Amino acid sequence: MPIHILQAEIDAELEAREVLRFRAPLMSALLDDEDRHDREAAFSRLAAANKVLAAWNPLLVLKAGGVR
Template sequence: MSQVSPTHQDLVPVPIPDRVAAMIGATLPLHVLQAEIDADTAVREVLRFRGPLCSEDRADRETALSALARANKVLAKHHPLLPVGGTR
């Protein structure tokens, strides 16, 4: 019988209690934790912009995309599955 393994998109997010998140965070280097926060902030900033954008909004979106790329570079260096997506 063949088993079908779930793809990343099929996984259901499960909330992590704050104490467990703190224990996980304590095992990560500080620069990786900061990159995770920066990536999350950059994704929210990128998704904030909706179509047709004026030149200032395009520049702000590009700045957020570059911040996301920098944070993802740090995260990927630590572990290949850590980079954050969500830029549609």
């Protein structure tokens, strides 16, 4: 497996955890603008990593909940 695929897999797992950090019960209602921006940026980075993973093997795509 190429190194850029391995890096994308690591990045996807990291960003999926970051997204989950903002999904705690009642957390989404309490987010300020900076936290909302951070959450959207994590979603964006997760999507970019998933795009690389899907090009290699669609079964490698990671959902925001950390489930394949």
